[in-house]
Amino acid sequence: MPSPAPGPVESIEPPALFDTATRIVESIENVIDGKHDQVVTALTVLLAEGHLLIEDVPGVGKTMLARSLAKAIDGSVTRIQFTPDLLPSDVTGVSVFNQATREFEFKPGAVFANIVIGDEINRASPKTQSALLEAMEERQVSVDGHTYRLASPFIVVATQNPVEMEGTYALPEAQRDRFMARIAMGYPDAASEIEMLGARETANPIDALEPVVDLTTLGQLMAGVRAVFTSSAVKQYAVAIARATRDDQDIRLGASPRATLQLVRAAKARAAIEGREFVLPDDIDALAVPVLGHRLLPTSRALGKQHDAASLVAEIVQRIVDATPIPSGR
Known part of the structure; x- marks a missing residue:
């Protein structure tokens, strides 16, 4: 073990x-x-x-x-x-x-x-x-x-x-x-x-992958990711997006508080991967769909317009992100 x-x-x-x-x-x-x-x-x-x-x-x-x-x-x-x-x-x-x-x-x-x-x-x-x-x-x-x-x-x-x-x-x-x-x-x-x-005609490339x-x-x-700085404004922005999913008329199950926490954690990792020591609203925007989308359940009325639930939820999350203002301040 x-x-x-x-x-x-x-x-x-x-x-x-x-x-x-x-x-x-x-x-x-x-x-x-x-x-x-x-x-x-x-x-x-x-x-x-x-x-x-x-x-x-x-x-x-x-x-x-x-x-x-x-x-x-x-x-x-x-x-x-x-x-x-x-x-x-x-x-x-x-x-x-x-x-x-x-x-x-x-x-x-x-x-x-x-x-x-x-x-x-x-x-x-x-x-x-x-x-x-x-x-x-x-x-x-x-x-x-x-x-x-x-x-x-x-x-x-x-x-x-x-x-x-x-x-x-x-x-x-x-x-x-x-x-x-x-x-x-x-x-x-x-x-x-x-x-x-061409690459897999004679071998599987994963066999040559080294740690x-x-x-x-x-x-x-x-x-290092945990040490990335997240301003109060960015935290407010993440919370505003999550809360908007709970109030949206096309969503019957919105994002949980765990989702908000993981959205910010993921944003810190994205910032670190890009070489930054701080989180930008752009990090939240880029990760909103992959982090929030699978947690949301659309209403039956909204699903009646589109059969693909995943695509529908992605569109709703993107609409919420576009409509959510970025708070000012640090």
Whole structure:
């Protein structure tokens, strides 16, 4: 079982953080062609100590992005293939009776790793999906009355197919709220697809991907992100956007306070990746849709105008961002 990392670590300086983040992005882009924005958002979530949900149709590189991100970090990695017969104990672990010692011993599940890749998470039953809830929020699991701490850092990178696909279960609202951001891969452009065909004729580029940072450096990067300055005006701006989703006539479930907190954390990571020591309103704008979109539920009236709920919510969030004034002051 991975042991938790030691206490507070020194934060890395902004120039070094920028250089390291750039190297991680470049390394992943050797595998993922033509998806710069998705790669940067994935790294943003990682450095903000959040969890990432990658949603799209099969075959567009969801799992490849998750594996590439995990391989760029020299930490423990496990992969869970979510299927209808997967049990909660397969995820969290189980107590097994040891005949030699005449005592129960805890056998850790797949969730005990630094980076957990949950492949096709919405193909498992809701009961198994919920096994991740405590782990994602509390960084611990409880089995048979005992609590076990997870490794540090602990990141879940989950993929899911659209709910219209056969054999899927919609993620409950409580679990979607645990993910800091949701991204969609989309189809590559023609040039990227042709380049992919050439690069993978004889080998898989992920096999040549080497770790860029170790866990110590990753901890320093995360500490550097936490040290990024967020002004009162930017905080007010983030809160104003979140509150507007709760009052919008086309939204029946608005952004939670957790969503506001994670929006600001993600904005700090984006600022650090771009080499800044402070958050700009532009960081909030850029992350509003991936951080807030998957948490919102549109009204049935609004859905009647457009069948694609994800696109509809993205349009609503963008409309709210455009209409929200930036508070003045520091």
